[in-house]
Amino acid sequence: DIQMTQSPSSLSASVGDRVTITCRASQTISTSLNWYQQKPGKAPHLLIFAATSLHSGVPSKFSGSGSGTDFTLTISSLQPEDFATYYCQQHYNFPWTFGQGTKVEIK
Amino acid sequence: EVQLAESGGGLVQPGGSLRLSCAASGFTVSTNYITWVRQAPGKGLEWVSVIYSGGATYYADSVKDRFTISRDNSKNTVYLQMSNLRDEDTAVYYCAKYSGYGFLDYWGQGTLLTVSS
Numbered sequence: 001d002i003q004m005t006q007s008p009s010s011l012s013a014s015v016g017d018r019v020t021i022t023c024r025a026s027q028t029i030s031t032s033l034n035w036y037q038q039k040p041g042k043a044p045h046l047l048i049f050a051a052t053s054l055h056s057g058v059p060s061k062f063s064g065s066g067s068g069t070d071f072t073l074t075i076s077s078l079q080p081e082d083f084a085t086y087y088c089q090q091h092y093n094f095p096w097t098f099g100q101g102t103k104v105e106i107k
Numbered sequence: 108e109v110q111l112a113e114s115g116g117g118l119v120q121p122g123g124s125l126r127l128s129c130a131a132s133g134f135t136v137s138t139n140y141i142t143w144v145r146q147a148p149g150k151g152l153e154w155v156s157v158i159y160s161g162g163a164t165y166y167a168d169s170v171k172d173r174f175t176i177s178r179d180n181s182k183n184t185v186y187l188q189m190s191n192l193r194d195e196d197t198a199v200y201y202c203a204k205y206s207g208y209g210f211l212d213y214w215g216q217g218t219l220l221t222v223s224s
Contacts, residue, residue, distance in 0.1 A: 001168075034210045036152075043201055043214035044144075044152065050209060087152055091209045095167045096142075096154040 006099035012107040019075040023088035032092035109133035116218030127187040129202030137180040140205035145198035
C-alpha cells in the first residue's frame with residue numbers, strides 16, 4: 001500500500017498568514033493527488049485535484065504543487081473560515097490512501 | 108443538484124451485520140463511480156470500497172471478505188453490506204461520487220456505525 005505522510009500534523013497560524021502543508025508518498029504517484037478540507041462534524045470538501053488543479057468554486061488562495069512523491073498545499077492568506085483539517089489522498093493505486101490530516105488552528 | 112444521502116447506521120454488536128444505503132439524486136449511479144470512505148471517532152479518513160459504472164468493485168484489505176458494495180439502479184442507490192463487524196469498524200461512513208478523473212467531488216453527510224457490546 002502507498003503510505004501518505006503529512007506534515008505537520010497540526011499548526012497554529014494567524015489570520016493573514018501564508019500556510020504550507022506537505023504530503024509525501026511512499027512511492028511515486030505522478031500527480032494522482034487530491035487535497036480535501038474538513039470542518040468538524042462535516043463531510044470533507046474537495047479543494048485541489050491532480051496535484052495542482054483548483055476544484056470549481058474553490059477560492060484562488062488555495063494552491064497545490066508537486067509531482068512524484070512530494071506535494072504541497074498552500075493557503076496564501078489564512079482567513080477565519082480556513083481553520084479546519086486538511087487531508088491529501090492518492091488515487092494512483094488501490095487501496096486509495098489518505099494522509100493522517102493536518103489540523104490548522106487559530107494562534 | 109447532485110446530492111448523496113447515507114442511511115442505515117446504528118448500534119451493532121461485534122460479529123453482527125448491517126447494511127448502509129447511499130441514495131443519490133441529481134445524477135445516475137449506474138453511469139458513475141461511487142465510493143465509501145469512513146472516519147473513526149477523532150481519526151482520519153479511510154477509503155473502504157468503490158463500485159465502478161461497469162460493476163467492478165474494490166475493497167480495502169481491512170474490510171475485504173466482510174463488506175460488499177452493490178447498487179440498485181432502479182432506486183439509484185448504492186449499498187454497503189457489512190458482516191462480521193468488529194469494534195474497529197466503528198466510524199462515520201460517507202459515500203461519495205468519484206468523478207472518474209481521480210477525485211471525490213460530492214459527499215454525503217455521513218452515517219454513524221457503532222460496533223459495541
